Amino acid sequence: MTSASTPQGLARFNDLEESAALAALHEVCASTAWARRLLAGRPYPTAGDLYAAADAATSTLTAADLDEAMAGHPPIGGPRLGDPASAREQSGMASASDRLKAEMLELNLAYQEKFGHVFLICATGRTGEQMRDAARERLDNTPERERETVRTELGRINRIRLARLVEADRQPRPL
Template identity: 50%
Template sequence: MTSQPPDSPAGTRTLAGLAAAPAAGLRETLLEICSSPAWADAVAAGRPWPDRAALHAANAAAMAALTPGDLADAMAGHARIGTPKPGDATSAREQAGVDGADPALLDALREANAAYEARFGHVFLICATGRTAATMLAALRERYPHDAATEAETVRGELRRINDIRIDRLLDGP
């Protein structure tokens, strides 16, 4: 994710700039926050946002309305925990807690990820910002026994938190 498209004016980082952006440009920016087209369209439909809290509320409402397919679209934009996407600064920043982790811990995380993916059919998704590899592994193990419906709602909440952080980062600059 970039903080803004390279050819867009700095003013699009403001709420007013986002609200005034052409529909296609806004959609592109929103898809950098969350890869679900349904989410991006729902958030865009709520503009203008009077304040940051309103944009966060639009995020929450859009996340709550995602179908299982839309949720899969949103998860598709995320790297496996412990394996940030090469060359993706957002992925690396959000998963900085795995940097320098003990190799045995990273192996355990990979094994737990594989078991989770086999059980649920998608990557383990957690708001990794500020978490260590050990706390992410503990959360993965805690969530593994969930039934599919419970885990889908947990993922929805994690995505909402990730989106809120990305929205704030967009508005606050690089």
């Protein structure tokens, strides 16, 4: 149970049955270790406490956990059909020119070939050009540096998705 001072949306999340809470957390991040760590920390008195726990969980993900988390993300420029969160987060590519979309596809393939996983970036609020430029720049990273960049980007994505999950005026919904 949560206190009366806990924001309504967060209280709703805190009070979800374990399986429903785990499913909601998996919609935020595909890493099972991350979701289980956040689940174990409930109830959260404030959204800040939840975000701090999410950051801590992200910082401790193993390479396999990061791979699992990244597998839950479609490539930039190719949001999953029927996935409103993916489409919303990648809206900067929706109005991109065909040329820019083709360029992003090439960069995604080059990135995946070099690093062995999807190019992960917090796309919310970024234009197609900004995402393209970031992909170009990050192709120069070492695998070790890129892994830490991915961890940072994943943390940003998770925070945005958690904020939507615990909005006070809405019921939990698909992200």
